[in-house]
Amino acid sequence: MFVKVNRDEIIEGLQKSAGIIPAKTGAAFLRSIWLEAAEGSLKIMSTDSSLEFCGEYPARVDTPGRVGVQGRAFCDLVRKLPAGELTLKADAEGKNVLVEQGSRKYKLPANEPEWFQPFAPFPEAAAEGEAGGTVFWSGDFLHEIIEKIGFCISEEDSMEAIACLYLKPEQDASGKRVEVCGLNGHQFAMFTFVNDDIFNLLPREGALIQRKYLAELKKWLGSEEIELSLGEKRLFLRTGDHRETFSLPLSFYQYPNYQGFLSKLKDPASSRLTVQRAELMESLERISIFNTDSNRCTYFLFSPGEVVLYSQGQDVGTAQEPLAAAFQGDLQRIAFPTRNLIEILSHYTSEQVTFTLTGPEAPCGIAGDKDQNYSVIIMPMMIQDETYYAEENA
Numbered sequence: 001m002f003v004k005v006n007r008d009e010i011i012e013g014l015q016k017s018a019g020i021i022p023a024k025t026g027a028a029f030l031r032s033i034w035l036e037a038a039e040g041s042l043k044i045m046s047t048d049s050s051l052e053f054c055g056e057y058p059a060r061v062d063t064p065g066r067v068g069v070q071g072r073a074f075c076d077l078v079r080k081l082p083a084g085e086l087t088l089k090a091d092a093e094g095k096n097v098l099v100e101q102g103s104r105k106y107k108l109p110a111n112e113p114e115w116f117q118p119f120a121p122f123p124e125a126a127a128e129g130e131a132g133g134t135v136f137w138s139g140d141f142l143h144e145i146i147e148k149i150g151f152c153i154s155e156e157d158s159m160e161a162i163a164c165l166y167l168k169p170e171q172d173a174s175g176k177r178v179e180v181c182g183l184n185g186h187q188f189a190m191f192t193f194v195n196d197d198i199f200n201l202l203p204r205e206g207a208l209i210q211r212k213y214l215a216e217l218k219k220w221l222g223s224e225e226i227e228l229s230l231g232e233k234r235l236f237l238r239t240g241d242h243r244e245t246f247s248l249p250l251s252f253y254q255y256p257n258y259q260g261f262l263s264k265l266k267d268p269a270s271s272r273l274t275v276q277r278a279e280l281m282e283s284l285e286r287i288s289i290f291n292t293d294s295n296r297c298t299y300f301l302f303s304p305g306e307v308v309l310y311s312q313g314q315d316v317g318t319a320q321e322p323l324a325a326a327f328q329g330d331l332q333r334i335a336f337p338t339r340n341l342i343e344i345l346s347h348y349t350s351e352q353v354t355f356t357l358t359g360p361e362a363p364c365g366i367a368g369d370k371d372q373n374y375s376v377i378i379m380p381m382m383i384q385d386e387t388y389y390a391e392e393n394a
Contacts, residue, residue: 001065271329
């Protein structure tokens with residue numbers, strides 16, 4: 001391999017490539033970045049055995065070929081070099097990769113060529129009448145969805161389906177829509193949108209993406225339009241110019257039926273609280289100072305014209321704040337984990353939010369007038385007579 005390439009044209013892709021490989025743990029071949037020169041381009045490829053990244057960038061290729069290098073070291077070197085042309089070449093024995101920029105010269109050991117495993121190809125558009133195909137979608141919009149849902153997904157891989165982001169095509173009398181859900185046992189978030197192309201792309205049973213892959217997916221996503229495709233076992237994403245491809249494995253667990261607790265929010269006997277979102281968040285931030293490891297909740301005490309927030313922590317004192325609010329219902333008090341509630345409210349844009357309170361230990365839905373397609377359910381804390389608080393699972 002002998003190739004010349006502009007450092008600034010490859011550095012962003014190189015950093016994305018290095019980002020998905022293990023830093024020091026795992027098999028050595030998984031810490032590789034593969035460089036493949038052919039037909040006027042340089043491919044940069046890496047995998048952690050689950051995620052796969054491939055970027056293709058313009059280059060002057062004198063001798064085609066493929067070589068693997070220690071990914072983090074190579075990326076760090078190129079990142080610290082100034083702008084300008086780089087020469088990359090393998091030595092005659094294929095044991096080293098030489099990196100040159102002007103009078104600067106570096107040598108990195110090459111990996112065994114047998115370590116390379118073919119990457120899953122991007123499924124191209126299906127022929128007319130066949131299932132599958134590709135869909136163009138906004139990278140910004142997908143990033144926003146992950147932000148709104150990701151915090152509600154369980155961090156424990158052993159939790160199987162609820163450690164995943166769930167995309168489900170749904171159709172009823174109101175029409176077609178896509179529901180994106182996250183659940184962790186005590187919180188549930190759902191964002192819905194209408195997009196016939198995405199609806200048709202998804203299998204009827206939906207698609208599951210493990211939470212542990214979402215951080216790298218967000219790093220890869222830009223503001224530009226992306227192209228999506230589903231294989232039998234993987235989700236593929238590609239930039240509109242076909243320069244970069246990112247893919248990840250799908251999971252095939254059975255997602256819990258969440259319609260049951262959604263239906264509880266329609267109970268006409270439920271209490272309802274409407275309050276200014278920013279004021280509530282500011283109060284909760286102050287109340288959180290008085291939370292402890294054994295008492296990390298905030299009481300809500302209800303009356304027709306206001307809600308009083310209250311917390312007491314051993315050795316830290318007490319806090320009480322009244323807030324103007326509209327309240328309807330028979331519920332007298334409820335308790336929520338303070339930090340969880342602050343995080344939930346941060347994902348809304350509405351000036352006012354409405355809590356639908358189905359009971360002191362039953363699901364509570366949160367909605368906003370400017371967040372029509374977004375809702376979160378949180379489970380209250382169980383209040384016991386001896387003022388000990390234990391979290392109830394959904």
